[in-house]
Amino acid sequence: MKNFALLGASGYIAPRHLKAIKDTNNNLLAAYDRFDSVGVIDSYFPKADFFVEFERFDRHLEKLKYEEKTNIDYVSICTPNYLHDSHIRMALRRGADAICEKPLVLNPWNVDALSKIEKETGNKVYNILQLRVHQSIIDLKKKIDAAPKEKIFDVDLTYLTSRGNWYYTSWKGDMSKSGGIATNIGVHFYDMLSWIFGDVKQNTVHIHEHDRAAGYLELERARVRWFLSINEDVLPEEIKAKGQRTFRSITIEGEELEFSGGFTDLHNRVYENILDGNGYGLEDARQAIEIVHQIRHAEPKGLIGDYHPFARKKLATHPFKK
Incomplete structure (x- = not known):
């Protein structure tokens, strides 16, 4: 069982990620969104911690790591397009692989920069190309x-x-x-x-x-x-x-x-491939x-x-x- 965090929990696409995490028998520990209309989480991971301030969400992940010795394996990113780049960077630097909705980033040079961070951290970026x-x-x-x-x-x-x-x-x-x-x-x-x-x-x-x-x-x-x-x-x-x-x-x-x-289950298949080491x-x-x-x-x-x-x-x- 892998540990997940999720960014953009109130968005349209978030339930597909929540379902994929649950259906692949993994666990969501924490979620973030500026908006608090996220009751959908109850259908999947009612015990997940939820934050409306990014700084507190980030601090929580750090506390999990250093105080509870619990690492986040994957961060699922469902935020607005222009935030994908920075949220992927956060995931990699937190020691997690990133699973990001499309478009992965807005500009080709962002891909080059993320490639450097992948090599630096040893973590991977995956895109949802369902x-x-x-x-x-x-x-x-x-x-x-x-x-x-x-x-x-x-x-x-x-x-x-x-x-x-x-x-x-x-x-x-x-x-x-x-x-x-x-x-x-x-x-x-x-x-x-x-x-x-x-x-x-x-x-x-x-x-x-x-x-x-x-x-x-x-x-x-x-x-x-x-x-x-x-x-x-x-x-x-x-x-x-x-x-x-x-x-x-x-x-x-x-x-x-x-x-x-x-x-119906394309996100599930994408997650299965990623967890098997075959993601895009x-x-x-x-x-x-x-x-x-x-x-x-x-x-x-x-x-x-x-x-x-x-x-x-x-x-x-x-x-x-x-």
């Missing part, structure tokens, strides 16, 4: 790997996940904190695509607005047109008619990739971080070249800039 353990994605990778090496696949990625006005008030609506839409809701798709189709040859951004982004990504074995949005107005009419607020589609050579199911580390996360960093800093080209059909959809006014 699409890599989804059976449909694993099967697709095997299919692409078995195809003729000269074959270049045409891929369309469409991911629409509606968000209300709260999004723009939260840290997610602040590009300096979230990295923007491509980073916040797209990074795991870029990781999955580059894992399957290879290194980046071209990265063009057509549109990058407050509520959507679109571009063209040429990989070693794929030409990818992508479109991401948090605006429900861009949803296909048939999706709206069903009352649904999310639409996810990946087509390869015009054929839809079916991967709508099978998401810094270098695994690097390419997706480089892709979203380039998107974030690119000058949008407009509707030229090979762009995603959804890029033609009417732009919406920013809710706080009417």
